[in-house]
Amino acid sequence: MSTLTCRIRRTAALAVALAAGSTLAATGTATAAHPDRHTGPVASAPVTAGLYQSAYSARNHVLWATSAVGRPPVxxxxxxxxxxxxxxxxxAYRPPVTDQQTGAVEAVYGVAVDDEHDTVWTTNTRDDSVAVYSQRNGKHLATLPDVAHAREVVVDERHDTAWAGGFGDGSLVAFDTRTYQEKRRVTVEGSSPAGLAVNERTGTVYAADLDGDRIIAVPPHKEPQSVPAGDGPISVALSRDGRTAYTANQAAGSVSVVNLRRGRVTRSVPTGEGTLSVAADPRTGRVVAANRTAGTVTVLDPRRGTVVRTVATGPHPNHVRVAHGSVYAVDKSHAGPGGEDLVHRFRLRR
Known part of the structure; x- marks a missing residue:
């Protein structure tokens, strides 16, 4: 690949990462199709425009999703x-208004669930902040500032910690999930932390460094470490035992399998153009990736390095989440009857 081609791909990847999303609207009836021996039928439903991410609450048996439309003022x-x-x-809960004159709100993009404290954490990318909401009634509980272009958030329930990534300044910021106070801030100069994952057993947080082709690992009480990843890693997930990481490589259109103990990529599997999000299923060991440009979701067997299934979801799948053997994918297709984006669901089978 030429240097010019690499730069073009990287510029495109950064542009999508910086773009925060695209109406709080109607719902639809789920439709099912495409049965498969490795996965169940695919159910799809229109939800609203501007879907961005989702997170599952086992405590409340709820799928939380964020949506935001347009450029500032959102x-x-x-x-x-x-x-x-x-x-x-x-x-549906509307974020607080931040500007009475324009009607701008504290728009939500990234999302994570804290079932221990019955809260939802969001990143407010346009406002360089993180927010906390009640799962019970959707009440806005707190806004935590100074996370530059906060893209993703992940919760470590065992250690009462929420980590947010500052894509804009290379920071990883830890907040106490009981008091909402900041308790640690690590900055890796020149990095662009995008997707996050946390090993709750060790308390180590992992960030996909989009511009550095690496994973940044931050263990408790230690300096950050770097592990090589694929070309343009924008999302990261962990295996059940925490020894392996999987990165969605937006520039390469692939998923890389990374041995964290040895600090190296063991294989990279092509999945489709614009791979944007990755999730791992601890029950089956399967890895799932959303390929935004290709309009597909790919199911992988990471041990064999093979593609098990490719699901056509429509244009621009933006995020995948696996919960209790089900895959949830949100897209930006505008394919609903009123121009809504869709949520898709299918089962993973052993």
């Missing part, structure tokens, strides 16, 4: 509570 954004079976919206 006036349409919502935190949505979805039924994980029917994919219908149970409730």
């Amino acid at each position: 006036t349409t954004s919502g935190l949505l509570k979805l039924d994980p079976h029917t994919l219908k919206v149970r409730a």
